[in-house]
Amino acid sequence: MTGIRPGSVTLKDLAAELGLHPSTVSRILHGKADTARGAAAPVTAQRVRDLAKKVGYSPDPQATSLRTRRTHLLGVIVPRLSDLVLAVMYEGIDEAADDANYSTFVMNSRDDTLIQRRKMEIMLSRRVDGLIIGDAHLDGNILDELTERKVPFVLMNRAIAGFASATCDDTLGGALVAQHLWDQGHRDVSIIAGEPYASTAVDRTHGFVSRFRSLGGTIPEGAIVWSRFDTTGGHTAADSILRGTHPRPSAIFAVNDFAAIGAMGAANSHGLHVGRDLAIVGFNDTSLAAQLPIALSSVRSPMLDIGRVAVKLLLGVLNGDAVESVRLAPVLCVRDSSDFTWVAG
Amino acid sequence: MTGIRPGSVTLKDLAAELGLHPSTVSRILHGKADTARGAAAPVTAQRVRDLAKKVGYSPDPQATSLRTRRTHLLGVIVPRLSDLVLAVMYEGIDEAADDANYSTFVMNSRDDTLIQRRKMEIMLSRRVDGLIIGDAHLDGNILDELTERKVPFVLMNRAIAGFASATCDDTLGGALVAQHLWDQGHRDVSIIAGEPYASTAVDRTHGFVSRFRSLGGTIPEGAIVWSRFDTTGGHTAADSILRGTHPRPSAIFAVNDFAAIGAMGAANSHGLHVGRDLAIVGFNDTSLAAQLPIALSSVRSPMLDIGRVAVKLLLGVLNGDAVESVRLAPVLCVRDSSDFTWVAG
DNA sequence: GTTCACTACCCAATCGTTTGGGTAGTGAGG
């Protein structure tokens, strides 16, 4: 449609073609409220807009942001995009940013503090307008630094007290699982708790533990096993749980679907049939959960929305608003992996 | 370390501080070969570099590319980042681009031709130096247009004749699976073939079929079922296969791990034990395959490398080199889902 | 003591926009 690669035609070209001054053309193509401030005659304005459309004029973003000091670029930093959870959140970001006419850089930090720093510097040196941080560690010292440097940013997925974030209500999510397992009659449970530096892991675990205890249950220290977030991490953790000396739990809560899948594998190799001998519940309800050979119970977190909200928050910050953290409510999806009613009934 | 947000200090500031002209500073900080062309005295050069490092000078990329007409930005377009395969490839891109001092935009097209176009225009209007296209459709008319508009680009994952691409040798991959299933004694096989517009799907299917036939096997038309690439797609396809009238196959090749997982689910609900009653082989060997309750046989494709190679190719194109497509070799990983030897032996 | 070739710099234009501040021209009011 546009014919040629955008960028060929400049404001000056348009102005010359129409016998106008570039500044006039700029004002016309720029705003609406401005036009009223005496920018141009309606007729001229229309001529300008018509030509602009016809030749497919699109302003040079480099030139624009050189002048305006705004790039309309958002930086997104996540542990890894190959983590489905973050990938879906990024899709939400992509959509929301697109709607607001922003573009996004996204980089993987592998949850490594050094890489985190490096990627952030790269983004800042690209002059992004703001940052969405999806890999915050609970000892968030980088964040203080960013605040001090007056970099606009918000957190996503993981929350840190004192900073604006878009997350799932992980504490509630954990509690839902505790309630469910308790209701199913489980009294000996273990938790595959994830990485201790991630608020998601900590909050889900904490939410689970405190609800379970408030129901009258007990959870010994040894029942909580920290682990990586991936399948291997889950496998290893479940293995150590099932191999443990204390009474083998009848249910395991993994704070992440992938860890849960790993746990299913481990259960299998221990000769346990998941859903009958051992209940397993995951978190996030990724697209896989429902499709597994033994469908996995999981807490559905609104990943797409979390991404979208993160963008909205950040745009708020950029706009100078005082923004509040948003915690979206999760929903428990019970499936075969933890549904014992058919056994009991 | 850097103290303040980069961008605060400019070339002019440096020059003023040192009593030099900005152009001199620019030349010093720019190249090495240039320096020899009479840029500055070694002593001065050192002074400049020291100060630059001390104050954390980093050139404004907008200003630079306004002048040089190069943004050091690569555009990446994929169907969806929530497809693990593409996410991993993107990690490869991220790394390679980083090494070469480029940054990347990545956008999701959902394999929708309209969105595809729109996202491309966005990237071009951002003045990316080149494009990595991960969602090419076999009727690649957009590509001709891009060529005509002289946009530098390469394909990734999916190949189209006549354009440079970084892919897995999908035909070979399909053939490996055919050979394996044949060797295991399977004579009735079905294929969950994926989307017919994707070269990955077509080539893997074709590779499988032609090897199987050359071994003396037959594959009726009805044994090839096109499908979406995700778990649901695989489930539906497998369901229709297992429900079919013709003799139920003893093995299914799904051209994608997620489709294979869906197929496992379907097999399950048909009362078939995968690995004993029915063999299933996937493709890509994503991190899940080995961890599933029944470990999934899969063709390992070097996803990370494909991403890296795509960047290398694109940089070649940008450099004016004549680049050749690269097809990386896959490796078959046999696991429980298709290993019948313990039954036969 | 010119010319010559360096060395080590400086000058100024330029990339494409934006934006604060003009200024001709017009019609009305006094």
Place this chain on the structure above:
DNA sequence: CCTCACTACCCAAACGATTGGGTAGTGAAC
């Protein structure tokens, strides 16, 4: 006829870097 307030524009200076083309100054050769 002068002032005044518009309207509908134009001017020029930025923004921060790059780059082709100078030019003082120095030492050596003739």
